Amino acid sequence: MNRRVLVTAGASGVGCAMAQAFDAAGYEVWVTDIDQAALSSVPGHWTTHSANASDEADMRGVFDAVSEAGGLDTLCANAGIAGPTDAIEDIDLTAWRACIAVNLDGAFLAAKYAAPLMKSARSGSIILTSSTAGQYGYPFRAPYASAKWAVIGLMKTLAMELGPHGIRANAICPGAVEGPRMEGVLAREAEAKGMSREAVYQGYASGTSMGRFVEAQDIANMAVFLASDAARLVSGQVIAVDGHTVNPDPKL
Template identity: 55%
Template sequence: MAQRVMITAGASGIGLAIAKAFANNGAKVSVCDFDERALGEVAQFHPQISAAHVDVSNEKAVDQWFDKTMGDLGGIDVLVNNAGAKGPTGNVEDIALDDWRQCVSVCLDSHFLCARRAARPMKEQKSGNIINISSTAGLYGYGLRTPYAAAKWAVIGLTKSLAIELGPYDVRANAICPGSVEGPRMQRVIKAEADGRGISADVVAKEYTQSQSIKRFVTPEEIADMCVFLASPAAKMVTGQAIAVDGHTETFHIGS
């Protein structure tokens, strides 16, 4: 039977790569996203992927998406919590509480809201996979990006706790910690840091890759490959893990 997969923030970047990878493996895939323009382009990439406009930090919107999508798919086998926000860039004393809360709401609350809805049906069918997208920032911390780093650390705590709760039902939960992933979002992160530090974007970009054993950015497809593996029978005893896909971070990049 085809896997039934739900992916948040799946209309572009890492999320779209994950959606395409599952669809290419024969899964039935539904994505949601807040970016209406990107949602309009999803069908052009793969007609098997359904899409919906959802604010995943909003409890009611998440519940409505799950109610409709689980009805359309006939259930859920895989949840990929990919939604995130880069949050503000700056010294902690300069960060506004509203900016902190908005970042944590998207990066953490959305994972909780979706995992909460996926847990019951997965427990009832005694199978399923929850894959949370954290970050190497959730392993090392991240100077000038404290809201983002705090949320990504919390995602790992959520993941390990889910693994404990759901393991007796043969439901697995893992976190993927991408390093620096190539694409427009990373370019925006680099520009914001460069502007804040008064240096060029090229210098900041080089700092990121020089801190890795494999000195290049990760591709979205490499994150997608790990998601497909974790949701496969080949990983049936892998749960509660925070797995870095980052070319091996030797010294984590810390802006100053």
């Protein structure tokens, strides 16, 4: 029987790249997403659920279905939003809470409902999507950075708590990933810092030792590795896929 993976926010972007990579590796793929249009465009043999990753009733329903299907081998808790890009004094509390809800509550809820399924099987791999923003301070991105730091704390705790049950937990920290979401970040940061989009882009790229942005496939490849038997003793780890960030503040 094929192993089963669930990817939250799996209908587009990094999540979709993860789902495609697991599909190619022979997994039975389940994806959730809040974007119904994106869900309708994924391969027809994937199992899809329209769900808000930060809504407990939605996530409980998804995992009930996963349980009825026979359980879960790998969870990719990938849902996230960029949140506001502003000076700390200009960040609205509602916007702060919305960013924390998707990035942190979403990871918590996915892990909460995946854990019992994996405990019953005495095996499993939980992969949380953090960010290099979860490893460094990040000017003008306080909600996002705070949430992504917290995701790492959650992962470390999961690794310790669930390890005795044969369950591994790790966090991937993507750097700047080429794509529409990052373009929005670039535009907002350019406005907040009074810089051009091109200057901010080059700031991100030159802030890595490899001098380039990451592609979604790079993140997906790491997720498949972390779920595999080749990583059977890799747990509790924060793994950056970022071209080696040496300066997290993208300014020239």
